[in-house]
Structures are given as structure tokens and as C-alpha cells.
Amino acid sequence: MSATSKTRRLVIVESPAKAKTIKGYLGPGYEVESSVGHIRDLPNGAAEVPAKYKGESWARLGVNVDHDFEPLYVVNSDKKQQVSKLKKLLAESDELYLATDEDREGEAIAWHLLEVLKPKVPVHRMVFHEITKDAIRQAVANPRQLNQKLVDAQETRRILDRLYGYEVSPVLWKKVMPRLSAGRVQSVATRLVVERERERIAFRSAEYWDLAGVFSPKLSASLGQGVPPSARAGDATDPHSFGAKLSAVDGRRIAQGRDFGPDGQLKSGSADVLHLNEENARALTAALADTAFTVRSVESKPYRRSPSAPFRTTTMQQEASRKLGLGAKATMQVAQRLYENGFITYMRTDSTTLSDTAVAAARSQVTQLYGRDYLPDRPRNYAGKVKNAQEAHEAIRPSGDSFRTPAETGLSGTEFRLYELIWMRTVASQMKDATGQSVTVKLGGTAADGRDAEFSASGRVITFHGFMKAYVEGSDDPSADLDNRDRPLPQLAEGDRLTAEEITADGHATKPPARYTEATLVKELEEREIGRPSTYASIIGTILDRGYVFKKGTALVPSFLSFAVVGLMEKHFGRYIDYDFTAKMEDDLDRIARGEAEAVPWLRRFYFGTDDVTAPAGERAVADHLAGLKELVTDLGAIDAREVSTFPLGEGIVLRVGRYGPYVERGERDTEEHRRADVPDELPPDELTVELAEELLAKPSGAYELGTDPDSGHEIVAKDGRYGPYVTEVLPEGTPKTGKNAVKPRTASLFRSMSLDTVTLADALKLLSLPRVVGTDPESGTEITAQNGRFGPYLKKGTDSRSLQSEEQLFTVTLEEALALYAQPKQRGRAAAKPPLKELGEDPASGKPVVVKDGRFGPYVTDGETNATLRRGDDPESITAERGFELLAEKRAKGPAKKAAKKAPAKKAPAKKAAAKKTAAKKTTAKTAAKKTAAKKTTATKTAAAKKATTKKTVSAKTDVPDDGA
Template sequence: MAGSGRKLVIVESPAKARKIGEYLGKEYQVDASVGHIRDLPNPSELPADMKKGPYGRFAIDVEHDFEPYYVVDPDKKKKVRELKAALKESDELLLATDEDREGEAIAWHLLEVLQPKVPVRRMVFHEITREAIQRAANDTRELDTRLVDAQETRRVLDRLYGYEVSPVLWRKVRQGLSAGRVQSVATRMVVERERERMAFRAADYWDVEGEFAPEGSGGQAFTARLSTVDGDKVATGRDFDDRGVLRTRGARHLDAAAATAIAEGTRSAAVAVRSVTEKPYTRRPSAPFTTSTLQQEASRKLRMNSQTTMRTAQRLYENGYITYMRTDSTTLSQSAISAARGQARDLYGADFIPDSPRSYGSKSKNAQEAHEAVRPAGDSFRTPAQVAGELQGQEYALYELIWKRTVASQMADAKGSTATVRLVASLPEGHGAGEAEYSASGTVITFRGFLAAYEEGRDEDRYGSREDSERRLPKLSEGVVLDVLAADAQGHQTSPPARYTEATLVKALEEKGIGRPSTYAATVGTIQDRGYVHSRGTALVPTWLAFAVTRLLEEHFSRLVDYDFTASMEEDLDRIARGDEQRVAWLHRFYFGSEATDAEGLRHLVEDLGDIDAKGVSTVDIGDGIVVRVGRYGPYVEDTTQGQEEGSPRRRATVPDEIAPDEMTPEKGRELLAQAAEDGRVLGQDPDTGRDIIARSGRFGPYVTEVIEDEEGTKKKPKPRTASLFADMDLATIDLETALRLLSLPRVVGTDPETGEEITAQNGRYGPYLKKGSDSRSLSSEQQLFDISLEEALAIYAQPKQRGRRAAAPPLKELGEDPISGKPVVVKDGRFGPYVTDGETNATLRKGDDPEAIAPERGYELLAEKRAKGPTTRKRSSTRKSGAKGTKARR
């Protein structure tokens, strides 16, 4: 009860609450809010009396200082009641959420909802250790409303951006798509890299590699590569541009014949050392981890994606193993520096630490130095061996990575020397040149320094070079004669720009100052979940849908996907967090525009959409008249040179998911078109009509149909008979006899001798069934359509007709995992007809959707459309006041 001296501490997660509770005394009660307790609702969830008011469109009143309308999440109402009850028993409230904008906003929302009548303090810490928690409980501060303003500005900004731009994508590209301030820019980066690959033209070039050894010594052999011919530099991959054109002036482009001639001449040439140069080699350790570099290195070394890395780091932080994992600072506290230097000295020796501690500056464009780098927690670090009994799997691997990087960051430089030797070969006549020079380099590490603890991983090098690789050359001096052990011509081809991986995309976003390191994992996950990007190994490959979305945004909302503009928004949010910019003024300029700078606002940009050519933005020109279009049911290739005659259809074919955009050449497009034409396989002729019977694959699955030619004297062309294949039939093996049986449906089974009514077997929208007048009875299998006898049919009709609720029926069809929710999608037969569901969202099939032949992509699209519409639940009037407007008291 109040007056007992009890203090309530609120953190975000139950794991943090348990750990912190161990470090505080009995007078503290530690509870968790489980993240945010309030947020902006979907407009469809607003109370009925607000839907037509100023909050109705965004849950934000844009005309009155962009005032947000917050509601307590329905799942958090019980938690709020528990926190209020605990607060009544307390004399003091300590808000101990994370010390960043999001954490500060969670604390502010807690204040707004709980309305405490007791003193409130803000408790902050960067690691969960006994010393840090007890120190934080005694050294508190006030809530920083500037950080809250910055977070609220970002939340309002993202709501306005998404709710204004996403509907444009729905109308002009496809239902259910989303646009976002960072996700759209990240998608554009991946698409631009793929465009570079599509425009890339490979160049062939040759060089020569030789194996040499000091004459007659039998000593150490080494390899050297041809570097110049008669004084001209030999062209390598770096000397060609992406169009395959040699761009380095004076470089000699060797072909197979020239390289072979030089190799042959080298094998019989006199070879001697022309020069030997040696220079000191020094390499410094990398800075301690930031959020971004942790994600990059975990991707390279541990094959962990960004989301997995952040989830694992969150658990390590909450359980007291590492410091706060959302930071763009490379700074270490004095105690951490002492701990790292001490462990390096104990494990490797005094020579492995420099005389003075190392400090690092951040390379991030918008770095905030409020936190430390990501490091092991505590004033003294636990080694991986000491936590091996407590951590396993990914948690242990990530902790070990963080520990190694932190300790190595305070260790001495690696030292050594790099030697470069140049060899000259005087070629015999008739070998295309008079003199060939070969070169080789080798680095010898004489003192490993920080490399004894850790070496940073490397991203794939487009040209295959390996700088700083350790390689020892034999002792050589100028004039030494060499034996030629081998010399071979080698052909190469230039490589296109490498696709982004999660690591390199995160690195590029950080370098451009786009987004925040704490959001990169969510951003990469979002563009994959939305179907804009998929993974091929570690590479991120954009889909054709991403091309359509990116083109629309580039052509009609270029400012919103401009890299510099997006980075400037992050800088402006930083200014709001520092108090140098006002939230309302900035949002007004962004949404309504600025007369002073003549900049259009978001509202104006989305007002006139008439000039957006929906078909144009969804079309990618491959060349030679071949285009890829993004259609309602997925991408397809089309030959625009065909079907020029009026009324004549153009050739089209579905583009398989496994074909990446840079692999879609005109030749590949025509191959798909030819294959699609073959899919319309003629099975034979119907002996009764003489018409061709064709089996082909359609939008809703494989089927058979008859071909009806135009007949003279007929005004209206009759509709061809069509029938879907049964689930156990194969399009490749179906024969004419089976096709004719399918086309013969419905089949007359016989006549009921009592009523005189005809009984037919039919294949309908909900599966196979019998029909007698208006009385229908389901069949258990499609095969019964052909096999069921009159006696069996009469026996079915003799049974009472089932009414009311039945036992749950098995799914009509399984479609696979939904790309957004990741849950299995099935087709079910419901009270109001068939529908698709992933267990969370249900979407009724439309007219023309065959429940047993529906394609997975169609199912996913229906679910996406339903999600985009939002929930349609009805609320009682007594629950309509669940929300509370954001207050301006802190302004």
C-alpha cells in the first residue's frame, strides 16, 4: 500500500524485469510493459463518431498541429490494469525503458496512461549488471520530451507517408502493397543494382600466370602474373566498364591467341628479377561493434540475417551478457577499455596492447554518441569459455564475436612487410612481343597483434582481389636468374556488380545516412515480407513487382525516394531530438509544403494521379520487342512485335520465380513464350464434333478445352467446353480419352424410379456432387463422377441430409506459406462459401476463383487485399472511449 516505501520499476520486457529484479532490493517491484502500450489505431478502428472527423483519415489531425490520437492496444488493457494496481501500492515510479527515442516514448506513454500521483523518475542504463542497475536506480533524470517529440514526429511521418502513398500503389500496381520512408528507398537500392546487372555486358580478356623458382636452386617456387607487355599495362577486369568497353587508356587487351603466344614464349625465355621492393605493413584493428557493423559481421561470419542477429542480441542484453545493442557509437567507457586491455594482456601478453588506449570516431553520417558500442557487459568481461555453460548455439556464437571484436579493438597493430618482385622475360621472336614483365606480391606478418584475437570478415570482391592476404615470397634480389616451371594463358570474363547481401545493404544504408541502425533489421525483413525482394543464397534479388513499384515512385514521387532527401529527414529528426527544430513546423513543411523553398508537400504530390500510366510503370523493356509486365496475378513476358493485327492477341507467358531479372534476356523471353505455346498441347480431335481438344495450363490450374473455329453464317461464336483436371491428373500425361470424359461432365447417372427425377454427377465450385432437382449431395472423390452407379446414388439420397454444424472438414487445398505472415495458407469451405486463410486473416474467394485449382499467388493476393482493408469488427458504444489524444503539455 502507499506509504510502504515500495518503488515500482517499469521496463519493456519480462526478461529484463526478471534480471533487474535480482539486482534491486525488496523495496523495488519490477514489472514489464511488454513494449508499447499505445499507438495510432488503423482509421477503421476509430470510434464511429470520429471516423468522419479530423482524425478519420490517419488517426492524426493534420489541420491542428498534427495531433495524434492514441489508443491502448486491446492486448495491453490487462497489462495497464496490472500496472495501475501496482502503482497504487507504490510510493515512487521509476521508468526504466531503453535510453533511446523509442524507449523515451514508451516511458511517456506510460505516464500518459497511468497518470501517477507519486514522484516519477527516469532510470537509464546501458547494460544489465548489478553495478549498472544499482547505479542507475540512484542516478536518475527527468523525462526527455525532446526525444519523445522526435519519436512522435517519426511515427506521424511514417503514418502520413504510408497512408498517402500506399493507396497509389494499390490503384496503379496491385492491391495490398505498401510504401515506406525507408523500405521504399531500400527497395530502390536493390532494384538499381539489378538494373546495373541487366545493363552489364561482359568482356573477355586474357592474361598469363607463370610459376618460377631461382635457377638451379630447387628452392621455393612462386607464382607471378603477367603485368606488362613491351611496357604496356595488361588489361584486367578493373580496366573495363560495365558495357564491356576498355576504359583504361594505354592498356593492352589480350585475346586468347596473344596470351597463348606469350605463354609459349615465356616457357622458353630467359627470365630474371628486374626489381625487388619492400615496404612496412601495418594494419589497425576495427572499431568495436555498432548495431550496423554487428549485423554486417554476423551475416558474414555466422550466416545470421539481420533480424536473427537483433533478436539474439536482445536476449544477450536482457540477460546481462552485453550492453545495449541499438547504438551507432563506437565509444567504450573507461571501465570497458580497462577490461579489454586487461584481458588482452592476460591472454596474449603485454606486447599485444598499445601504450595508450585506442579511441574510435564513428563513420556513420548521422551517428549519435549517447551510448557505448556493443560490448560484453560489466566492468570486467567474461570470456567465451566462462559463459560456455550458460550460452549455446547462436547466443554463444554472437557473444564470442562481440567479445573478440571488443578485445581486439584495444590491441596492438599487426606488423609485417610487403615485398613486390618484378620479373622480365625476353621472348623469342614470333611470340607477339619482345618483353613480358611479371609481378608478384607477398605479405609477411611478423607480429600478429590484434589478429591473434580477431580478424574482420570481408564482403565479396567483384574483382577477386585479396588485399592483406599473407603470402611469403622467396628471398630474391635484382638480376637473379629464374627457372620457368610453368606458364599458362588464362581466360577471364568481367563480372557484373555484385548484388546486395543483407550485410552490404545495411552498410550502404548506413553510409548514405538512411534510416537508423536499430531499424535496419526490420527494414530488410519488411521488403522481403512485402514480396519486393527474395534471397538467393545470401544475395538479395528484387522481384518484378519491386521494379514496378520503384519505377512509379521514381517517376511520380522522386523526392520521396531520393537518397539525400531521405537522409536529410534523419538529420531533421536528430535536430528535433536536440531541440533545434520544432516538431509541428517540420511536419507542416513536409506535408503541406513550403512557400519559402517552393517545395511541394506530400499532400500535393498525391492529389493528381491521372497522369500515372499504370501499364507503363508495370512494364520493363527487355529488348527486341520483349517486355515483362507485372500483372494482377504475377509477372509475365510478352512479345510486343506479335499480334499487331487488329483483334489478334499478343503472345504471353508467365515468368517463373526462379528467373532473376538480370537473367531475363530477349532469348529467355522467347524461350518462355515458345514453351507456353507448347503447353497448349493438342490431344486429338473429338470424334463427334471434329474439334481439336487441347490441354493447357491456365491462371487457375491445368484444364482441357475444345477449339472452336469461326464458322460462316454464325453471328455469335459458341462458348467452348472447358473442364479442370482432377487433382490426381497430370497435364503432361493426360490423353484424349480422359479429356473427352472430363468434357462430358455433367454425367447423367440415371433416373430416380420413385420421383422420375434425373440424377446427374457434376463437378462444381465446391467439389464433386450429385444433383436431383434442387437436392444436391456431396461426393467424396472426383473419380466418383465417372464411376458412381444409379444404385450408389440412390443409396446416398436415402440417407438423411446433413444440416447444421458439421465436424471440421479438411482443407480443400494447401497453398504453402504466406509471404507476409509466414503461416500456412489453406482453402476451406465455409458457411458462406470457400475462403483462404492463414489462421489469422480470412478472405472469401471471388467469382471465378476455383477453390481446388486456385494458384498460391492468388490466395496470397486475396489475403493481402483483406489485410489492407483492415478489420471490420463492430464495437459497442461503451468501448468507444478507449483512446486518449496525445497531450501537448510537454511542448
């Protein structure tokens, strides 16, 4: 499509990548520019609050809570240049097209653009779900008006999240640790992870036993003749021998893991269940040694499985985690690129609906690739499962009215794999069901001791794979069989005699509930209807970045810090971290979006509280909560900071969460019995037992006096710091620690061969003597020193350095040896590569072998092209292949690091102009000084003004809180 030569049209989208793609479809006459996301928002800190509002009591919030919660919007400092550019382009244009995404966030960005740009030309709202030539041209030809309901809905959420985050977070700063944050959804997500860890801590394992047998039908002599041994043993399609599990003894069902509670005891109502221990199981095995078995029943049922619905945001995140090892954030980054480059439809959607065009494209590919036998007579339609699903979106699918196969896209790496996943799921959704037969066989016999033993086996044969030819959904349980796997049994009939080839006793232990992964946490949040599915990736990213959660493999492990935060929230803000209450808030926000409720009364009840318990049922989430948020954060005297950060372990030992990390403690401070030890950051909370705490307390910790330096007279101590053991000197009281005359104590890390248990004063003094002067180069007269650096021991001569082989050489290397090292040519480039620490196998995205290596900045995983540093909780020796693939996928999703653009050197003003500027500056300074003097006199007589000034200082000093983004 092209515009007439007289008409100039400006199209504004969110991202530069999208702008570039759309520009190629529109051609001349259209200027396509991006806003680069939001151009304005609530002020992010006191520095962004306009001067005329700085004295207002609500300035810190950026929301005038006393004036109908009116938001204060400011143009982001990093967007001012872009706004100027957009204004200039708009001044040269005859029409404006706002082409932001068609959801609440996109509609809000379009509204903010209107408010800031104030266009005097016709404005059109241009919407599309895919970036293809036809879709873009249709969007230009069929614009609509701005949807103010969507704007209001997004604004209400933004205000709510700001009130929540900016009011509750300071409570955490004061009572737990600085720079923490709270959020409407992030705090609830953290609570889910913490509660799962509490369950694991309280869990007690139970041991139970059962029997596993391998059985085969008895063959008569005539039947057995001429049958090859391989056939009698069974093959993949008609197996002869098969496995079965003991299911009952004397009519009592054998206890399995599901029969035990978290306390390790059988659940109530399990009186008829037989709990076998090892002794009983082995005795029964012996008694069944010569038992004859017969088939007691054969039950056959038809098997049918239907395809899953096309992807929506959360199901795509879950499946990408299972199959590609991608985290939620990385998945969305890759999907964003696929969308912006025209490969898939919009990726933030709750819908499972496919357009008629998409259905036709999918059915066409089914016929082309698999044949008409796999195509159902009618198109499949999928009902939405998400309550209050977002407006007007399709499911995530390949873009266009005919789908490109993955091989036709030209994509590679993670983008190829994710597109392939989306393509397969879409095509499979329009294929026939998989069908087959499932069979359950029960067999039994009488043991030598008279007990009746019954075994059972189940099998499945898929006779028509249907959609499974294209796609099979993954499972969150890595040990679970996928749906497309046959489990055949031999042809058996009731009364058939069987021979037990082998019967063994198997011991089992119940396992604690599995920790959440990103995929299962997304699923849990969606099932509880907490937050918006489109924000789950950012929520998980936030709790990881804030240190509330870290990863161990793919599992999400809560930190000890999160226990303190969640404990405080549960005790003092219980309603605001309640799962049902949070879900009801989501319902209320959706009612506002539909125009069924008003935003301001709802916000007023939430923030100021209410005595009105007769509000509409849909608004009860906050109506019957008498105390509003403001009241709860005003009086903090009831919150005992030490109490919320203390957790008893037993035997008089407590865990405390301090400002510098978690530690265990026993005994009162300032007593001889008092002991304290830091807890490793990467230790999962469920592994901190009393026994482990005893070990930590038994290790040397704190400051251990080694003696006095005879030269300086300073006390020398050894400590175990956050970065390892070290020695240091204790400076006398009164020694200046800051300013020009500051004196820093000498400090040195222990060598790898040393430990706090064995280090002596002599060792410490040697370490503190570094760097050591080795001698002087006779040719240059330059001093050569031996030093211990970040990357190991080395020699230094001026700016020239040489590595030493060991730390001990720091004290033994001679001048002759040093000169010999310098006489050798300096090695350029990298040293010889170290052998890998561990091999993880082939990366599913790149197809290349992945290994763990030890680098200058710590261990990392690599496939030869992409390197990803191991995170907290990742042990290089025990890291799993799935975790390694996930780290690489996340690194690829971020793309290459952006290099900072070099600034052009500032031009020097001519001498005359510079002199004139200086004179003007002096005059301005004099005027400013006079104004300051007058202001001081005025301030001295006005107490109220003084109080405002104090408030302004407080606002400036506070650490800003990132919003929840839910």
C-alpha cells in the same frame, strides 16, 4: 538492493524477459513488470479510430494535419489488458520507475506510459546500458528526468512516416496492386536493390586474357649441392618457387577487369592499356617458352594493420552475416536475448566508445589470455564514424566490469556464436597492431618475337600478429584473402636470374556488379546516411515480407513487382525516393532532436508544400520543394497504371506486372498474333532475356480447349496455373458462382507424368472422374474410393485411409487389392526417411551436418534439431551451404513456436439471469431501432452528413498500410 518494508516501487520495462532478469537483482519491495513494447500508437486502421473522430477528414491518417499535425494516440487493442494490469499495480505502489531503453524509442515508450497511467506518485526515469546487478542498482540510485527532446524527435519521425506511408501506399494500390506499401526508407532501400539489378541487366561482359607464371631462382651447381629437393621447392616460411602475373608488354600495362566499363568496352583514358585476346595471349606464351628472366626491382615496405573498432549495430549485423550466416533481423533477435539476459550491453547503438570500466576489462583479458606483449601502452579510443550518432550509448560489448569468456557463459548455439563474436571484437580492439613486411617484385625477359614481358608478384609476411591472435574481420568478397594470411616470397635481389617453370595463358570475363546481401545493403544505407542504423533490420525484413525482394542464396534479388513500384515512385514521387533528399530529411530530423529546428513548420512544408525558398540551409531538404506530398497524391490522373507496370524486352515482347504476378506478352490483345505466358516467380529479372521470353511464349499457356464432355456437355480446358498445370470444365454463363446455389467447376491437377503439351480429352475426363469408387467392403458395407490428395494418391474407407504407390493406381487398383491393403496393419508414425537431396556440410553454429530434405510441405534444410523451409528463390539442388546455415540461424533466432493458450469454457448464466438479459436485450434493440429510424430521416435532409458517412465507409474498406518504421 531492497526497499524498506513501507515503500512499494513499481519498475516498468519493455519486455517480460528483461523484467524477469531485473527482478532478480532488485529483490523484495520492487515489483518489475513489462509494457510488452509500445502500449499505444497511432490508430492501425479505421476500426481503432475512436467514434468521435471517425467523421474527421484526417481520421484515416491518425494525424490532424490542420491542427499542427497533432497525433491521435490509441491504446493498442492487444495491450488493453496489460495497461489495466499496470494501472492496478501502480495503484498499489508508492513510486514509479520507468526503465525503458535509453534511446528515442525507449524514451517515447516511457512518455506514453506516463500519459496513459497518469501516476499520482513520484516518477523516476531509470536508465542503464547493461543488465547486471551493479548497473541496475546504480540506475535505481541515480534516476533522471524524462528527456522531452528525445520524445519529440521520435514523435516527429512517427508522424512523418505515417504521412508518407498512408498517403503514398494507396497510390500503389490503385496503380500497381492492392496491399502494397511505401515508406520513407523502405522505398529507398528497394530502389537500391532495383538499381543494382538494372545495372546487371544493362551489363555486357568483356573477355580479357593475361599470363600466369611459376618462377624459381636459378641455383648454381655449388649452391644446389646438398640442398634437399623439398627445400629447393620451397616451404611455408621460405618458398622457393612463386607465382607472378604478366603486368606489361613493351611498357604497356595489361588490361584487367577494372579497365572495362559496364558496356564491355575499355574505359576512356585506357589508350596505353594493352587488351590481350586469346590468340595474342597464346602466341605470347609460346614466344616466352625459352626466355631467361631476371629480377628488375624488389620493393619492400613495412606492413601494419590496426584492429577494428568495437561493434555498433550495423557492423555487428554485417559481421554476423559474413561469419555466422545470420540475416540482420535474426542477428538483432539473438542480440536482444543476450542483452535481456545480461550477457551484452544495449545492442541498438551507433557508438564505438567503450567506458573506462570496459577498457579495463578488455585490457585485463588481453594480458591474461595473450600476455603483456600484446597489450598497447595506452588504451585505444575510437572516434565515432556515424553522423548524428544516437545519444549516450556505448559500443556493443560483453556486460559487466569483468568479461566472461564464451566458455564461461553457459551459452550454446547461435547465442554462443554471436556472444563469442562480440567478445572477440571487444578484446581485440584493445590489442597491439599486427606488423610485418610486404614485398613487390618485378621481373622480366625478352620473348622470342622481341617483345619485352614484365611480370609482377606481391607477398606479405606477418612478423607479429598482434590483435589478429584474437580476431580478424571478415570480407564481403568471398574470394578475398583475409588479413591474417601470409603470402611469402623467396629472398630475391635485383639482378637475380629466374627460371620459368610454367607459363600459361588465362582467360577471364568481367562480371556484373554483385547483388546486395543483407550485410552490404546495411553498409550502403549507412554510408549514404539514409535512415537510422537501428532500424535497418526491420527495413530489410519489410521489403522481404512485402515481396519486393527475395533471396537467392544470400543475395537480395528484386522481384518484377518492385520494378513497377520503383518506376512509379521515380516518375511521380522522384524527390521522395531520391537518396540525397532522404539523407537530408534525416539531417533535419536530427536538428529537430537537438532543438535546432521546430517540428511543426518542418512537417507543414513537407506535407503542404511551400513557396519559401529562403528557409535555413539545414531545412532546404523540403523548403525548396514547392509541391507538398498532399498535392502529389491528390491528382493521380497523370499516372498510367499500364505504363508503370510495362517493361519492353525487345522483338515486340514486353514484360507486364499484373495483379496475379508477372507475365510476358507479344501482340495486341484479341488478335491472332497475341501470345501471353506467366513468368516464374523465382526468376531473377536479369535472367529474363528475349530468348527466354520466346521460350516461355512458345510453351502452352492460357486455356487450351480439349473438347466437350459428352455427359455434361461442358467444355473441357487445360491451363497452366500458379500451382502447376490442371484441367477444368467451363460452366455455362449464368451459373451461380456464389451463394447457397453456387456451382463449382470440376478441377483436377495433371499427374506428374502428364504435360500440357500431350494431355488429351480422354486424360482430362479420367482425371475429372476422380474420386473413383473401387467397390464396397463386404464385411462393413463401407464404400472404398480412390482419391488424389495433397500428399499423393490414396484409398479411403470411411475415416480410414491407405496410401497408394503411384498416381496410375487410382485407375487400376481393384477391390481385391484394396482389401488386401486394408488387411495389413496400418503403419503408425513416420514412413521410412527419404535420403537427403543435398549435403551442405557442418553448421558453424551447431557443429552438426546440415542436409537438404524433401518434406510434406516442400524441401527444407535441417541439422537434425532445427528445420527451416526453403524460401522463394531457393533451389534445393543449387542452394549454397551459406544460405542453408542462414535459414537455420534465422529459424533458431525466432525461438520455438508459441502455443495458443486454451480458453476456459464460458460459464453459463443461471436461467433467471439469462431470461432477464434477454428481456433487457429486446428493449435495447427496440430503442436502437427507433434511433436508427430517426437517424435515417435526419440523414435524408443533410447532404453533408451523407458525404461524411460515405467517407467513413471508404476509410473502413481501405487496407491498412504498415508504417516505414525508419
